[in-house]
Amino acid sequence: LESKRKINLLVLFVLIGVLISIILISLLTIKNAKKKQLIAEQEKLLEKQKLATTLKEHELQNIDLMLESQENERIKMANELHDNLGSMLATLKLNFQNLKRQKEGLIDEENKLYEKTDHLIEEAYQKVRDMAHFKNSGIVGNEGLVPAVKKMADKMSVLNLLEMNVIPFGLKDRLDNKLEVSLFRMIQELCTNIIKHAKASEVNIYLTQHNGTDINLIIEDNGIGFDPKAVKSSDGMGLKNIEKKVEQMGGTFSIDTIKNKGTTIIIDIPL
Template sequence: MNLVKEGKFLKSEPKDFLLSVIGSSPYGIIALDYQGKIIMVNSLAMQYLGIEDEINSIADRSVYGYIQFLPELESILRSSLEKQQKSFDLELIPYNDNFFSFRGRLTHHGMIITIEDVTRLKEMETAVLNSMIEGQELERRRLAKEMHDGVGPLLSTIKMNIQKIESDIVELSPPIKEDFSAAYSLIDTVADEIRYISHHLLPKVIEDFGLSAGLESLCKRLDNTSKLEVYFYSSHPEERFDQMIELGLYRSGQELINNAVKHSDAKRIEVQLIKHADSLVLSIEDDGKGFDWKMLPGSGIGLANVETRVASLGGTCSIDTRIGQGVNVVMEIPLNSEKYE
């Protein structure tokens, strides 16, 4: 622990008490002057930042040499110290396989930064999200099964009964024939709609053939049935991934593509699934009218669902859009099996 004030140590007793308080704090603590030089640091802050130097050797060194791999923190810290007018809070920043929250508060002589390890909180949040999404999927499966095994056969029975009634009547007037024909057509329409809903509730292609096949099937179906041109590319079309990843990205892609079809006035949608060494990236881009976040009705519930699913997989989701310039959504999921065990 090193504690300096204007080049001089504080008087012994107050200094010892302050050192004891700061040393036993459950937070990492760093005090800086306005030039970003370290005035004080406790051992927990050094541990969190991965500083291996001796604690007494880093006084008067620039803090920026120790946070170069935390660009978001470095940027906001430089701005705050240079302007001497802005405190800050950074939540859930990933670093060295953990998550930290950083809080900076201006003082008369510089800034105090506190660091909290929130990895356990992040893990609990992810577990809650996963439980919620798993519950939704179970309900989807239940509904899909009931529609397929219950309503589907019931419609077939109704159609057979109508055919039997029609065959039992020797002569039918033209209006009645039209009514029978309309009934057949309506039953077929309802059956097709139930198959469509059941497929979306429980995408069998994902379970049987994987994420690439599921997304490609979705894109081809839209390409054949709408005025949109829907393009799909996968860097590893045959590769399978963790079931949670496949289902989560498929649901997210489904939501975003449907949003583009319904609301974007786009002429072209591009869907790309790219595997990197340690992550999987799904990007969906359209050339539609885009939108203004502030004017989005319902606070963007569909997009919020996508962000929730991606967060539950430990991933990130970036959305780039402006009015008249389309929408580009990029979701990146880490390929770390430990997250899904």
């Protein structure tokens, strides 16, 4: 009996050991499976992040290509204006002045007509020259960003209808030309949007450089405001593309707008 009891006890211990082993193996198998599942999920997440990064880089590359294409078109158009239309207008003005000199004893009405026509030809010629001078991506000659923005604001202002003010601070030195071009195009696009949609009578453009470390751009208007969520991507640079371009440059882009109380757009770009 004692021997049988010992055998039964041994069998019991063996069964308990086998059961514990099965439980441990099951736990380890479940843990390993969960670990594999977690690794698979992490790999899937990494793949999604890689795909999202690739798509974003591709989108930003498309924006850069679009902007580069726009600049090339502007340069091409400016060259065409300068080389062809500009020379034609200059020749026309010369011929017209020669014709005027040959006409002696003009009566007052004819003389006024000649003067007015001469003035219109001169104005057309100067406008063509101004457009041709913008072929350097909107930055006029070697003057830099602030003078270019001031000239743009002056041309966009309309007496008794729209006043555009440029308030620079701290921009004593020239910036990198590529940065100046990008900022100018952003300002130009935002101001064009204001003219088209905001029904504003006053626009303030603040250009600030803080201690040479970053550039702050604020454009505010007293127009009708809009819903930023309703803005759709369209041809040209567009708000969405400006925002993405700013992000690509490591900056921030924000819009503060209230219906019938105007809009303020703030752009911060590190140097």
